[in-house]
Amino acid sequence: MKKLLSKSLWISICTLCLAACTIKSDQIAPNDSNARIASGDLYCSTITIDWWSVACTNGGETCYWSYMYPETKTDCSYQSSGPITGFSPAGVLLDGYLVPAADQRLQDITISSTLNTAQTTELREALNDFINPCLNNNLFSQLVVRGKKFNFAMGSSGGGLGGYNPNTNTITFASTNNITAEVLREELFHGYQDIFYSGGIAQYFGHDGESNIEFESKLFKDLVNMVGGGGMQSGVTADHPKAGAYTSWLFDMTSAGKFPTVLNLDKYQEYLQAFRECYATHNEPARPDLLPNALMQLIKGSNCPQN
Numbered sequence: 001m002k003k004l005l006s007k008s009l010w011i012s013i014c015t016l017c018l019a020a021c022t023i024k025s026d027q028i029a030p031n032d033s034n035a036r037i038a039s040g041d042l043y044c045s046t047i048t049i050d051w052w053s054v055a056c057t058n059g060g061e062t063c064y065w066s067y068m069y070p071e072t073k074t075d076c077s078y079q080s081s082g083p084i085t086g087f088s089p090a091g092v093l094l095d096g097y098l099v100p101a102a103d104q105r106l107q108d109i110t111i112s113s114t115l116n117t118a119q120t121t122e123l124r125e126a127l128n129d130f131i132n133p134c135l136n137n138n139l140f141s142q143l144v145v146r147g148k149k150f151n152f153a154m155g156s157s158g159g160g161l162g163g164y165n166p167n168t169n170t171i172t173f174a175s176t177n178n179i180t181a182e183v184l185r186e187e188l189f190h191g192y193q194d195i196f197y198s199g200g201i202a203q204y205f206g207h208d209g210e211s212n213i214e215f216e217s218k219l220f221k222d223l224v225n226m227v228g229g230g231g232m233q234s235g236v237t238a239d240h241p242k243a244g245a246y247t248s249w250l251f252d253m254t255s256a257g258k259f260p261t262v263l264n265l266d267k268y269q270e271y272l273q274a275f276r277e278c279y280a281t282h283n284e285p286a287r288p289d290l291l292p293n294a295l296m297q298l299i300k301g302s303n304c305p306q307n
Ligand SMILES: [Zn+2]
Pocket: 186, 190, 214, 217
């Protein structure tokens, strides 16, 4: 499958895949070669979109994500025609990603904020901490490239340390102490899922599939922790009988400090079930067709070491 395929072939593979293993067709992942060029009053951004296909074996048990081809798009607009989404003209390279300069990052993902000066300083620092692990660079890059922005506010949401409301694009923090890279990891991943999955993620909240969305974000954090060497396991918590087996699964998938490009879907479903038993607030029935494509494509489209 690792050869250049035409778009029509991609569509037929995808149709095949939809029929054979009910995989969603949103197999798209912009890569890292994005740049914004300011020229006079005309601002252009060039985005390279990498197209991937998914093929499953063993009746959908194991799926492989294969690279197909890049597609380059250039969008131009005049500054006076409205807010510009995407990278600001000044950027820095982090692990091969062009990301906004440190003092620009928060601004580039902000619609509005009701945080006070001290809280804003905390958020700016948390964002700069967040962006360091390799996969987080790509996550941040996806948000900026696609023009995903947030309102930031204080407030508790269902007892969590932080929250993301997909209906209002608002990220909240329960207290100033909770403005951390760890909380951002969860909430910014939800923001990324919101633009990745067609129709957004609001449709799943309080309904079947919420547990899929939440477990995917926990698995993302656990994999980043496993590769980066630290952090609390959150997908299956320590008090659950399968906590140790889940840790071993994470360990096997990230051997040699690399991210997995293949997931054993039997294991995924098994630990998704365990996750539901760990989190009473996310115990809605899982959807067997809602696979962790946002996470897998974040990995495959990244420059991070991959198994
Ligand atoms: Zn969450």
